[in-house]
Amino acid sequence: MAELKDNKPRHEQIAEWLREGIREGRYGVDEKLPSESELSKMFDVSRVTVRRGLQTLEGEKRIYRCQGLGSFVKGEKAVQHVLAMNDFMEEMKQNGLEAASVVMGHKVESATPSVARHLKIEPGTKVFRLDRLRLADGKPIALDYTWLPAFYGQLIVDYDLGKRTIFDILENEYSIEIVSGCYYLHAENASGLQAEQLGVASGSALFRMDRVSFTLHEKPVYYQQRFYRNDKIVYRLRVERRKEEGADSSSMPLSEISAEFLPE
Numbered sequence: 323m324a325e326l327k328d329n330k331p332r333h334e335q336i337a338e339w340l341r342e343g344i345r346e347g348r349y350g351v352d353e354k355l356p357s358e359s360e361l362s363k364m365f366d367v368s369r370v371t372v373r374r375g376l377q378t379l380e381g382e383k384r385i386y387r388c389q390g391l392g393s394f395v396k397g398e399k400a401v402q403h404v405l406a407m408n409d410f411m412e413e414m415k416q417n418g419l420e421a422a423s424v425v426m427g428h429k430v431e432s433a434t435p436s437v438a439r440h441l442k443i444e445p446g447t448k449v450f451r452l453d454r455l456r457l458a459d460g461k462p463i464a465l466d467y468t469w470l471p472a473f474y475g476q477l478i479v480d481y482d483l484g485k486r487t488i489f490d491i492l493e494n495e496y497s498i499e500i501v502s503g504c505y506y507l508h509a510e511n512a513s514g515l516q517a518e519q520l521g522v523a524s525g526s527a528l529f530r531m532d533r534v535s536f537t538l539h540e541k542p543v544y545y546q547q548r549f550y551r552n553d554k555i556v557y558r559l560r561v562e563r564r565k566e567e568g569a570d571s572s573s574m575p576l577s578e579i580s581a582e583f584l585p586e
Contacts, residue, residue, distance in 0.1 A: 332367050336375035344384060344395055355385065355393045380540070387540055388504040409489040410456055410466075423466075423484045424455040426519075430472065437469045440534050440545040450475020452483060455519055456548075462520045463554050468546040474498075488544060498537055506532040507557070510549065520551050527552040 330338075343349050356364065361372045376393055379385045387393045414421035431451050438445040449469045456464040468488065470478070477498075478491045492498040508530040517524040529550040535543050 332365065333371050333374035333378065336361060336365055336367070336372060337378040340375065340379060341384065349395045351395050353395050354391075355395065357392055386502065388502075388534075391504060409487040410464075411487050411490070414458055419458040420460070422457040422460070424457065425483050426453040426455055428452045428479065428483070430475070433469065437545055440532075441469065441471055441542045443471060448472050450479065452478075452488075454483065458554070463551055465516060465519060465549045466546060467548075468544050470544040471542070474543055492543065498543070500535050500543060501538060502540070503533050503535045508532070509552075512549070516549060520549075522551060522553075529555060529557075531557075 340349070340355060349355055355361075355376075358369045358372045358376070361375075362369045365372070376385065376387070380387060380393075384396055385393050386396050410423070411421045429451055430448050432446045433441065433443060433449045435445045437449060438447060441449065443449070450472055452466075452468045452470070452475075454466045454468075455462055456466060470488075474492065477496055478488060481491050481495075489500055493500065510528050510530045512520065512522055512524060512526045512528050514524045516528070517526060520528075522528075529552050531548045531550065533546050533548070535546070537543050
């Protein structure tokens with residue numbers, strides 16, 4: 323158990339202990355910090371206290387947090403290693419394809435526990451849901467199911483969601499910048515309806531990518547489930563060996579993630 327002193331609030335002491343660990347190199351850039359549960363046990367304090375300490379470091383821009391993954395060291399050079407966050411239109415353009423979307427429906431519904439957890443809201447809270455079929459050169463390539471807190475949903479609902487992306491509307495119409503995101507990659511079999519919409523056999527393998535996109539201060543803007551045709555896309559990951567002085571030679575942080583579309 324780590325020792326705390328009595329002359330400072332406990333959350334400040336936890337923040338200082340982590341700060342010192344970052345300065346001394348115990349935790350390198352992009353390295354995951356101990357979890358809230360682990361820190362709670364180490365210092366014999368509540369998770370609320372630990373969370374306040376982490377929020378202090380986040381406010382100092384020393385760390386960044388990803389929903390469901392934990393807290394990571396940001397460091398002075400972290401921005402140079404942030405992955406490009408492209409929307410669907412940008413991904414298609416990079417691959418020389420013409421993008422289009424078909425809005426299959428949108429509505430206000432109650433957040434399920436899973437949606438609520440990703441959006442950091444209470445289950446049952448009203449959210450805006452948007453379902454779209456994504457096309458590349460006129461052919462179905464992906465299905466998107468997107469949930470936004472009601473505030474953001476009301477901002478986009480009156481725009482042409484078949485031609486404009488959420489990124490485009492929020493950033494250009496309201497100056498709400500998407501600054502970060504967390505990705506979750508899965509494999510899943512197509513349901514009967516999904517297979518029909520994507521033009522594949524029922525039960526075919528789909529590449530599922532869940533993403534939570536954040537604006538400033540790690541505030542979730544939307545949670546999205548995207549189901550790609552497995553025969554149309556691969557994701558390329560690029561890693562780099564750290565060359566900075568004092569960095570762990572075994573550290574190979576992810577520097578790029580990009581979609582590549584397979585030829586017919």
